[in-house]
Structures are given as C-alpha cells and as structure tokens.
Amino acid sequence: MKDYKSVIRRPLITEKLTAQREAYNRYGFEVDKRANKHDIKRAVEAAFKVTVVDVATINMRGKVKRYGRTQGPRPDWKKAIVTVAKDQKIELIEGV
Numbered sequence: 001m002k003d004y005k006s007v008i009r010r011p012l013i014t015e016k017l018t019a020q021r022e023a024y025n026r027y028g029f030e031v032d033k034r035a036n037k038h039d040i041k042r043a044v045e046a047a048f049k050v051t052v053v054d055v056a057t058i059n060m061r062g063k064v065k066r067y068g069r070t071q072g073p074r075p076d077w078k079k080a081i082v083t084v085a086k087d088q089k090i091e092l093i094e095g096v
Helices: 015-024 037-048
Strands: 008-012 026-031 052-060 064-067 070-073 077-084
Touching (some): 008 037, 015 026, 015 077, 026 037, 037 052
Antiparallel strands (some): 026 077, 052 077
16 A cells, blocks of 8 residues: 555545544544555654554444345445544544
8 A cells, every 4th residue: 555545535424433532532444455554654744744652453344235126235344443642633533
C-alpha cells in the first residue's frame, strides 16, 4: 500500500464513534481489506497531518439483505479505529 488514498476509503460517522471521538479522541474509517495497522497509521498521518497513537482494526462481515424475492450478501469490509494524540483533531470529521 503506497498511497494513502488507496488505504482510506471513507470516514465512518456513527453515534458510537461520535461519543468515542469526544471522550477518547478516536476516529473511525473504512479501509482497504489488505491494509495492515502500519499502513493505516501512515495513511492517516499523511492525509490529516496528525500524530496517531493507536490503531485497532476489525474485519466486518457483510450482511445478507433481501431485494424483493431474492436475497444477496453485502461485501465484507474492514474498519479501523484510530486514536489521535490528545491535543490534535481531524478537522474534516469534526464539522459533521
């Protein structure tokens, strides 16, 4: 994984992650399934100019959803919870 744009897919904005952002300075991202913690740390530091303290990753299973009479699975994806240094923030996500 060379480019941070290929590692970070999108930021995740949920009620639980908003509470973690306010209490513990943690941010959530959907990342590439092949990315490891070192790649994610480098990508977040390069993209948002912050110091990353910790990275936790979770492999999320895709849900089975119904579409009328047929059903099909959503794709599996990977979630990363990134802890940023206490005095820093990611401005892109703060306004949401």
